[in-house]
Amino acid sequence: xxxVKNLTRKFGPVVAVDDVSFDVARGEVVVIxxxxxxxxxxxxxxxxxxEEIDAGEIxxxxxxxxxxxxxxxxxxxxxxxxxxxxxxxxxxKVIKNVMLAQRxxxxxxxxxxxxxxxNLLEQVGLTDKVDAYPAQLSGGQKQRVAIxxxxxxxxxxxxxxxxxxxxxxxxxxxVLEAMKMLAAKGMTMMVVSHELGFAREVADRxxxxxxxxxxxxxxxxxxFDNPRQQRTRDFLxxxx
Amino acid sequence: xxxxxxxxxxxxWDIFKYLIPAVPWxxxxxxxxxxxxxxxxxIVSVIRLWKVxxxxxxxxxxxxxxxxxxxLVHIFFIYFGLGKYLNFDRFTAGVLAVGICYSAYxxxxxxxxxxAISHGQYEAAMSLGMTRFQTLRHVVIxxxxxxxxxxxxxxxxxxxxxxxxxxxxxxxxxxxAGREYYAQFFTDFQTWxxxxxxxxxxxxxxxxxxxxxxxLYAVKGFGSRKT
Numbered sequence: 001x002x003x004v005k006n007l008t009r010k011f012g013p014v015v016a017v018d019d020v021s022f023d024v025a026r027g028e029v030v031v032i033x034x035x036x037x038x039x040x041x042x043x044x045x046x047x048x049x050x051e052e053i054d055a056g057e058i059x060x061x062x063x064x065x066x067x068x069x070x071x072x073x074x075x076x077x078x079x080x081x082x083x084x085x086x087x088x089x090x091x092x093k094v095i096k097n098v099m100l101a102q103r104x105x106x107x108x109x110x111x112x113x114x115x116x117x118x119n120l121l122e123q124v125g126l127t128d129k130v131d132a133y134p135a136q137l138s139g140g141q142k143q144r145v146a147i148x149x150x151x152x153x154x155x156x157x158x159x160x161x162x163x164x165x166x167x168x169x170x171x172x173x174x175v176l177e178a179m180k181m182l183a184a185k186g187m188t189m190m191v192v193s194h195e196l197g198f199a200r201e202v203a204d205r206x207x208x209x210x211x212x213x214x215x216x217x218x219x220x221x222x223x224f225d226n227p228r229q230q231r232t233r234d235f236l237x238x239x240x
Numbered sequence: 241x242x243x244x245x246x247x248x249x250x251x252x253w254d255i256f257k258y259l260i261p262a263v264p265w266x267x268x269x270x271x272x273x274x275x276x277x278x279x280x281x282x283i284v285s286v287i288r289l290w291k292v293x294x295x296x297x298x299x300x301x302x303x304x305x306x307x308x309x310x311x312l313v314h315i316f317f318i319y320f321g322l323g324k325y326l327n328f329d330r331f332t333a334g335v336l337a338v339g340i341c342y343s344a345y346x347x348x349x350x351x352x353x354x355x356a357i358s359h360g361q362y363e364a365a366m367s368l369g370m371t372r373f374q375t376l377r378h379v380v381i382x383x384x385x386x387x388x389x390x391x392x393x394x395x396x397x398x399x400x401x402x403x404x405x406x407x408x409x410x411x412x413x414x415x416x417a418g419r420e421y422y423a424q425f426f427t428d429f430q431t432w433x434x435x436x437x438x439x440x441x442x443x444x445x446x447x448x449x450x451x452x453x454x455x456l457y458a459v460k461g462f463g464s465r466k467t
Contacts, residue, residue: 048367050363050366050367073366073369073370073371074369076366076367076368076369077369079367080367080368081363081367083360083363083364083367085360087358087360087361087363087364088364089361089364089365089379089383090383091382091383091386100368100378100379101365101368101369101370104370104374104378105368105369105370105374146364149368150367150368153368153369
């Protein structure tokens with residue numbers, strides 16, 4: 001589903017992602033953990049071309065992301081993304097947030113887009129907020145709208161970039177629930193998160209990143225309970 | 241005393257009847273030139289927002305050159321200067337001058353409005369597969385409208401007042417009509433009071449319309465304005 005080969009992304013002299021390679025299979029849930037500034041988010045953002053690639057290549061479902069790709073928005077259709085800061089469209093009601101890209105990108109009819117939107121908002125438990133504006137929602141509700149909005153495009157892969165980091169603790173659970181539901185349905189997911197409990201429960205595989213490199217990778221039980229690398233152990237001892 | 245009042249009323253009424261046919265011309269000049277300014281200003285601001293190579297630099301030069309020259313000089317330059325080669329009629333020259341001049345001011349207002357939209361909005365739209373143009377059209381512009389409407393409306397009102405300057409090339413709008421009446425009957429005080437009042441009625445009406453528009457584009461819980 002995703003093949004990353006020797007991916008490198010630099011910001012001036014700083015190498016944010018340093019010669020990283022990995023594969024993700026269809027339906028796999030991969031959680032990336034690591035200290036801040038380790039390149040986790042940059043790596044994720046490369047996967048839907050929000051970040052340019054300096055070297056290496058990325059294959060998404062046999063579609064290659066290259067530097068200065070012309071049909072870049074075609075690739076983004078296959079890859080949904082949810083952001084730490086929600087990034088909902090504040091001028092649109094919840095249902096319109098979920099409908100907009102369906103209408104203008106997927107060219108669906110108003111009825112079709114609305115039906116799809118209602119269905120997804122129901123799945124994330126927000127039927128009563130359909131006509132609210134984003135500013136009237138709590139953080140957890142906003143993030144669930146953002147998930148519904150991304151899912152409305154029928155992506156094959158979903159990327160989650162620290163989606164619970166801006167939330168109050170009591171709201172983290174509701175967002176993680178929505179993500180678990182998605183994982184259970186077989187969605188291919190890549191999740192950057194500090195929620196190690198979630199990683200342990202849902203991830204098929206955990207990648208530990210530091211200084212732009214993948215230091216260690218393995219199933220959560222192995223990586224968390226029995227890390228092979230000293231650096232992984234150091235990191236885990238700080239966060240657990 | 242009563243005689244004097246009656247005389248004054250008749251005089252004002254006479255001036256009023258003379259001035260009124262010129263009011264639609266002031267309105268027409270203002271609306272046409274502002275429409276031109278909106279289109280040009282929009283194009284210039286988007287070119288600068290997208291940092292289109294070369295064009296973006298030229299757009300910056302355009303804004304600074306136009307803003308740095310008085311409107312009266314624009315009018316003279318277009319009507320007499322360019323008019324020497326292109327033969328504009330008065331209306332075209334006047335509208336071009338006011339329109340171009342205000343496009344530079346609007347371009348700066350639009351740019352500040354467009355740049356106020358956070359990077360996250362672009363990323364969200366792009367991650368949903370929207371193109372740059374779709375993002376601008378459906379996400380960025382609707383949000384910047386709220387920011388841009390009040391200062392743009394001020395410019396509109398200012399352009400209404402500045403349309404009086406085109407009277408200098410003999411375009412028969414409100415100010416020109418006032419000068420004509422005054423030249424015939426030498427009723428300087430009454431003429432200019434009435435011309436002023438007519439401008440005032442137009443600008444105050446517009447101010448009300450702007451207030452209404454601001455309320456129309458306000459969104460619950462968004463921005464600082466209470467609804």
